[in-house]
Structure formats: C-alpha cells, structure tokens
Amino acid sequence: MPADDRDQQERMKSTDLCLSSRGAEVVLATSSDEKYPPENIIDGNSETFWTTTGMFPQEFVISFHKCVKISKLTIQCYLVRSLRIEKSLSKDPADFEVCTEKDLQYTEGALQTEEFSLPEFQATYLRFIIKSAFDHFVSVHTVMAEGVAENL
Ligand SMILES: [Ca+2]
Numbered sequence: 735m736p737a738d739d740r741d742q743q744e745r746m747k748s749t750d751l752c753l754s755s756r757g758a759e760v761v762l763a764t765s766s767d768e769k770y771p772p773e774n775i776i777d778g779n780s781e782t783f784w785t786t787t788g789m790f791p792q793e794f795v796i797s798f799h800k801c802v803k804i805s806k807l808t809i810q811c812y813l814v815r816s817l818r819i820e821k822s823l824s825k826d827p828a829d830f831e832v833c834t835e836k837d838l839q840y841t842e843g844a845l846q847t848e849e850f851s852l853p854e855f856q857a858t859y860l861r862f863i864i865k866s867a868f869d870h871f872v873s874v875h876t877v878m879a880e881g882v883a884e885n886l
Contacts, residue, residue: 762795783873804881807850816865821857
C-alpha cells in the first residue's frame with residue numbers, strides 16, 4: 735500500500751485514548767473526594783470532575799495499559815494556574831520525562847480548555863502535575879489524548 739494511503743488510514747484511526755471505556759485508568763491521584771473521584775477525568779463527560787482537597791502541588795497519573803502514540807492533548811479544568819505534563823514509556827509509572835509545562839489563563843465561571851499540540855510521542859503513562867492554582871482547590875473535568883494505540 736502506498737505510504738500516503740497508510741498515513742491516511744493511520745489518521746482515521748486517531749481517537750481519544752483517555753477514556754475508561756477504552757481501557758485507560760487513573761492509577762494515582764493525590765486527592766480523593768468520594769463524591770468527585772479521579773475516574774471522572776476519563777469518563778468522557780465534561781460535566782463530571784475530580785476535585786483536589788489539599789495543598790498544591792497535586793497530581794494524577796493516567797495509565798493506558800499499553801503503548802500509545804499521542805499527537806494532541808486537551809485538558810478541561812477550572813482554576814488551574816500552572817500545569818506540567820509528563821510522560822513515561824515504562825511498564826510501571828516511573829521514569830517520567832517532562833512533555834510540556836504551561837501557565838493557564840484565569841477564566842471566570844467557565845472551564846479552562848487548554849490544547850497542547852505536541853510533536854507526536856509515545857507513552858504508556860501520563861502524569862499531570864498541578865503546581866499552583868487560582869484558588870484553594872481545582873477541578874479537572876476531562877483529559878483527551880488524541881492518537882493511536884500501538885501494537886505491542
Ligand atoms: Ca468528566
């Protein structure tokens with residue numbers, strides 16, 4: 735098959751990998767309020783959310799349980815000031831490397847929707863570190879990772 739066709743087919747398979755219905759899982763979260771659990775980050779619904787309960791930094795780790803190739807990350811959150819995203823290709827959630835780091839804009843009464851267009855990268859885990867906030871707590875509503883699952 736010509737390379738162009740293969741590229742196109744690859745793009746068509748591009749999908750949101752950060753969904754519990756696709757096998758993703760939040761394997762670590764530094765806050766857990768039972769009414770607003772971290773699973774709400776990957777349930778595909780921007781109205782449900784995870785909320786932090788303590789001091790910053792706060793973090794959560796998403797496992798794909800396989801190697802994925804990601805081309806775009808989107809996060810929907812509220813009151814996040816400074817965010818760092820890290821990736822790991824390990825079997826265990828270790829050896830993280832910084833992907834990107836950003837200061838978000840304050841939005842009054844609306845969700846922050848932040849898109850990260852990154853050079854395509856592979857990952858088995860993503861770690862999100864909320865370094866600081868505009869208030870005592872933040873909420874994270876959705877994380878989307880557009881990409882393709884690799885065959886192992
Ligand atoms: Ca949600």
